[in-house]
Amino acid sequence: MAGTDTSTAAGTDADTAAGTRDDVTVVGGGLAGMTAAWTLRRLGLPVRLLEASPELGGMAGSRVIDGRTEDHGVHIFPAWYRNTLRLVEELGLADNLRTTRKFHQLLPGPEFRTADTPAADRLLFLYGVLDLLAQDYRAGDESLHDFLRGRRYLSPAAVADIEHLFVASSAAESTAVSAAGFRGSIAAFVRHPGRVRMPRGDLQHWFVGPFRQRLEAAGVEVLTGRELTAVTADSHRVRALTLRDPAGADTEEAVTGQLVLAIPHGRLAALGPGITGALRPAHGVLELTSRPLGALHLYLRRRLPGLPDEHIRLVGSPHAITLIDVGQTWPGHHDSLLNCVVGRVAALRHLPDDEAVKVLVEELMTYLPGLGWEDIEHVCYQPHSSAPFHAPGPGSARHRPQAFTAFADLHLAGDFCAAPAGVAGMEAAVRSGLVAAESVRRRLRPGLPAVRVDTIGDVPPPVARLLRSALGPAVAATVRKRSGRDRPGSNGSVRS
Ligand SMILES: Cc1cc2nc3c(=O)[nH]c(=O)nc-3n(C[C@H](O)[C@H](O)[C@H](O)COP(=O)(O)OP(=O)(O)OC[C@H]3O[C@@H](n4cnc5c(N)ncnc54)[C@H](O)[C@@H]3O)c2cc1C
Structure with missing residues (x-):
């Protein structure tokens, strides 16, 4: 049942009382840090947001590249x-x-040729989804690859297609992906069906730029070009931050209030x-992995006929390309602008950029x-x-x-932070910002109502088992x- 969840920000009130002043510094101006800053400001706290890049928004x-505003990658917002x-x-x-x-x-x-799935394949796919939802991963996890290989009713082509679907959205091969996580995102789609949203234009003008304006109008002090290079801490609390300005000069400043770190896990580990010893679990962040998810934006001289203006996956694409022809809907564009996300961009890292583009464009031409x-x-x-993606x-x-951490004045946010299985991408970042704000509220404003964090619905495994x-x-x-036909030697067994 969807509801409100505040448990993950609990911490322990017995922790040392530190951070005697009410001000909060948030480091990292991606969606996680922006959400934390916004929420804390709405609690009436003085908030400063520090970001290393010239712009907020992170991924x-x-x-601006070659005079054009380019998204880090085209983004979609599912209903869940x-x-x-x-x-x-x-x-x-x-x-x-x-x-x-x-x-x-889209097929090559x-x-x-759009993929029109035959009824029999749709039935097997539905059964596969129910089979995944029927798994109870609370006691352990497995890779998506292991889950799929154990499903003898799926043809090798269906297994390859599901694996491809995942690489296209996460950059990770199925052997490196949590089946529990995949189960969580499928359950989220099932429990919160509805239309997918996407910005009417680029992320800067239609999402992050206005978000920054709201932050500043609310009184958040936003400082870009401030890179955190070191944190000085004793065994109980953070003492000082070393910040590098765009000219490369380092300044050390004392930490007097609360600190929220909303930087990628690799930067945190560095x-x-x-610092990593103060995290809960201690040093766990060293075990996390991220992979690059690339972007290729092609500005065409004409409108490509017949393309929908919605999200398109190129079925079987060797570099796991998905795309949206945003030129059809973004203001100021008439011709096609193909904003592609490249799931297997890491496979091109040995090539110079122009060679990589050639490979990707030739792949697009087959579709x-x-x-x-x-x-x-x-x-x-x-x-x-x-800038790899978690x-x-x-x-x-x-x-x-x-x-929350072992330090009373240190809190964390970022899409890699603890979250229910399957919560990923922007939702994970925003959720983590809310949970970090709740962790700060418990320190500074225990009398105020808890920060609202909405839970994402799940499908209980016993229900899925019945349907299966x-x-x-x-x-x-x-x-x-x-x-x-599909699977010589298969015994046709299915799990139920
Ligand atoms: C190509 C691509 C497409 C994507 N598409 C989608 C999508 O369609 N839907 C979806 O939900 N998600 C998508 N994502 C993922 C989504 O963008 C991220 O999960 C989310 O934005 C992460 O937010 P974050 O704040 O946790 O991290 P980040 O966005 O990484 O923000 C961290 C910020 O910290 C700053 N920083 C780093 N180090 C320091 C430092 N030392 N000092 C100060 N600042 C620092 C960085 O500059 C950055 O601004 C996509 C990602 C990519 C790469």
């Missing part, structure tokens, strides 16, 4: 992003998002054992008939090797840090019918 933002969509409402930005109807799947070919080099007016390629691996849940049993006979018949 959910944009920057309850905390993110509530934040968007709170900021008065709901009209900045448009709704879309569906995800499209001489013509646009602050050393004095988009009529796309020629002469159509391309401008290319922006961002492999993001130095992809929770099997069993990684036990290493993800809580918002009901489908069992139909699935067994389907598998028997096709076992000769």
Whole structure:
């Protein structure tokens, strides 16, 4: 049942009382840090937000490259992003998002061919989803790969397609992905069906820029170009921050209030054992992994006919490309602007950028008939090797840090922080910002109501098991019918 969850910000009130002043410094101006800053300011606290880059937004933002505002990557907001969509409402930005109807799947070919799944495959897919939802991963986890390989009713083609779907959205191969996490996101889609939203234009102008304006109008002091390079701590609390300005000069400043670190886990780990040892679990952050998720933006000289203006996955694409032709809907554009996300960008890291672009464009040409080099007016390629995206691996849940720490004045936010299985991307970042704000509230304003953190619905495994049993006979018949074709030697067994 969806509800409100404040438990993860609990901490222990017996911790040392520190941070005697009421001010809060948030370091890291991605979505997690922006959400924490916004929420804390709304509690009436003085808040300062420090960001290393010239712009806020992190991975959910944009920057100017070759005179054009380029998103870090095109972003979608599914209906189950309850905390993110509530934040968007709170900021008065709901009209900045448009709704879309569906995800499209495109096959390679001489013509646009959308994947029209035959009824039998749809039945097997549904059974596979129920089978995943039927798993109770509370006692342990496995990789998505191991889950799929154990499903003898799935044909090798279906296994490959599901694995590809995941690489396209997370950059991680199925062997490195938590099945519990995948189960959680499927349950979220099932429990919160509805239209997917996406910004009406680039993230800077339609999301992050207005968000920054709201922050500053509310009284948050935003300082960009301030990179945290070191934190000095004793065994109980943080003492000082070393900040580097854009000219490369370091300044040390004492910490007198509360500190929220909302920087990527790799940057957190680089602050050393004095900080990672204070996290809950201690040093767990050293076990987390991230992978680059690339972006390729192709500005065309014409509108490509026949392409939907919604999210498209290129089925079987070797580099796991997904795309949206944002040129059809973004203001000021008439021709196609293909904003592609490249799941397997790491496979191109040995190539110079222009060679990598050639490989990717040639791959696109096999899916988009009529796309020629002469159509391309401008290319922006961002492999993001130095800004990887967190992809929770099997069993990684036990290493993800809580918002509260062993220090009474130190709190954490970021999409890698502890969250229910499956909560990922912007929703994980926003949720972590809310949970960090709640952790600070308990220190500074215990008399105020708890910060609202909405939970995402789950499907209880026993319910999924019942539904799976009901489908069992139909699935067994389907598998028997096709076992000769799809899977020589298959015994047609299904789990129920
Ligand atoms: C190509 C791509 C496409 C994506 N598409 C989607 C999507 O469609 N839907 C979705 O939900 N999610 C998507 N994501 C993921 C989503 O963008 C992230 O999960 C989310 O934005 C992470 O927010 P964050 O605040 O936790 O981290 P970040 O965005 O990484 O923010 C951290 C901030 O800290 C700053 N920082 C780092 N070190 C320091 C330091 N030492 N001092 C000061 N500041 C520092 C960084 O500059 C950055 O601004 C996508 C990601 C990528 C890469």
